[in-house]
Amino acid sequence: xxxxxxxxxxxxxxxxxxxxxxxxxxxxxxxxxxxxxxxxxxxxxxxxxxxxxxxxxxxxxxxxxxxxxxxxxxxxxxxxxxxxxxxxxxxxxxxxxxxxxxxxxxxxxxxxxxxxxxxxxxxxxxxxxxxxxxxxxxxxxxxxxxxxxxxxxxxxxxxx
Amino acid sequence: xxxxxxxxxxxxxxxxxxxxxxxxxxxxxxxxxxxxxxxxxxxxxxxxxxxxxxxxxxxxxxxxxxxxxxxxxxxxxxxxxxxxxxxxxxxxxxxxxxxxxxxxxxxxxxxxxxxxxxxxxxxxxxxxxxxxxxxxxxxxxxxxxxxxxxxxxxxxxxxx
Numbered sequence: 072x073x074x075x076x077x078x079x080x081x082x083x084x085x086x087x088x089x090x091x092x093x094x095x096x097x098x099x100x101x102x103x104x105x106x107x108x109x110x111x112x113x114x115x116x117x118x119x120x121x122x123x124x125x126x127x128x129x130x131x132x133x134x135x136x137x138x139x140x141x142x143x144x145x146x147x148x149x150x151x152x153x154x155x156x157x158x159x160x161x162x163x164x165x166x167x168x169x170x171x172x173x174x175x176x177x178x179x180x181x182x183x184x185x186x187x188x189x190x191x192x193x194x195x196x197x198x199x200x201x202x203x204x205x206x207x208x209x210x211x212x213x214x215x216x217x218x219x220x221x222x223x224x225x226x227x228x229x230x231x
Numbered sequence: 232x233x234x235x236x237x238x239x240x241x242x243x244x245x246x247x248x249x250x251x252x253x254x255x256x257x258x259x260x261x262x263x264x265x266x267x268x269x270x271x272x273x274x275x276x277x278x279x280x281x282x283x284x285x286x287x288x289x290x291x292x293x294x295x296x297x298x299x300x301x302x303x304x305x306x307x308x309x310x311x312x313x314x315x316x317x318x319x320x321x322x323x324x325x326x327x328x329x330x331x332x333x334x335x336x337x338x339x340x341x342x343x344x345x346x347x348x349x350x351x352x353x354x355x356x357x358x359x360x361x362x363x364x365x366x367x368x369x370x371x372x373x374x375x376x377x378x379x380x381x382x383x384x385x386x387x388x389x390x391x
Contacts, residue, residue: 079304086311134300143303144239151246158318
């Protein structure tokens with residue numbers, strides 16, 4: 072049962088992560104002024120794959136725990152927000168919209184750590200690297216916004 | 232507690248639905264050859280808003296039920312797939328990729344109806360209109376594919 076649950080949660084993570092694969096960083100992102108501590112492009116899929124495995128283990132553990140209602144609601148919320156950032160930032164090239172999504176994602180992950188801890192502390196622990204990485208991503212999104220105010224204020228028009 | 236859970240699940244639905252708002256149907260979609268039974272553009276946000284409320288009620292009911300592990304995993308899976316379709320179909324303009332996502336979404340929603348029924352039959356009932364609508368969306372995606380084979384085979388290149 073644990074592994075079936077793990078695979079379903081991993082499927083949810085994969086669906087969210089697919090948005091990252093279909094809107095990869097291109098010339099627009101490369102040409103933005105970024106801080107020196109920007110992680111290299113290759114780090115993102117590596118880190119996300121690791122985190123998605125952690126998230127799925129946490130999800131499966133929580134699913135099998137009593138009193139998991141709030142925890143499962145937050146798990147669903149964070150994965151929906153997780154899949155939204157890439158279409159906004161890389162798809163629409165909207166730096167400020169990306170910041171809004173990342174802020175909401177950060178709040179949902181922070182709430183998750185807190186709530187999970189009371190249900191299954193291992194699940195809470197598994198979300199801490201996620202919280203740290205979303206913090207880095209948020210700092211990066213904010214720095215890119217500040218360094219590229221004109222791009223942030225005038226996102227390119229999408230072809231429809 | 233029910234209403235807090237309801238609002239968190241609704242937040243997850245809203246995040247998934249936002250992809251529909253940021254990649255709205257444009258000239259590309261309008262110019263596709265579509266079947267006569269294609270629902271009008273205005274129907275989509277109306278139907279989705281209604282469905283999202285049903286989904287959130289179902290999610291909150293399930294979250295408060297015992298033995299909800301598989302149900303909560305499937306709820307998370309369907310919302311992640313739900314948010315993926317629009318970026319693929321309207322964002323990337325990939326008709327065949329959209330069909331793949333819709334097929335996976337349909338399977339996850341069908342499994343949800345079945346599993347929810349055993350945990351809380353009202354939650355199962357609330358997912359039946361969703362299953363019907365995803366069936367319509369799948370039929371529409373398939374019909375668009377068949378009527379526009381050249382567009383489906385040669386999706387426009389995205390600017391990066």
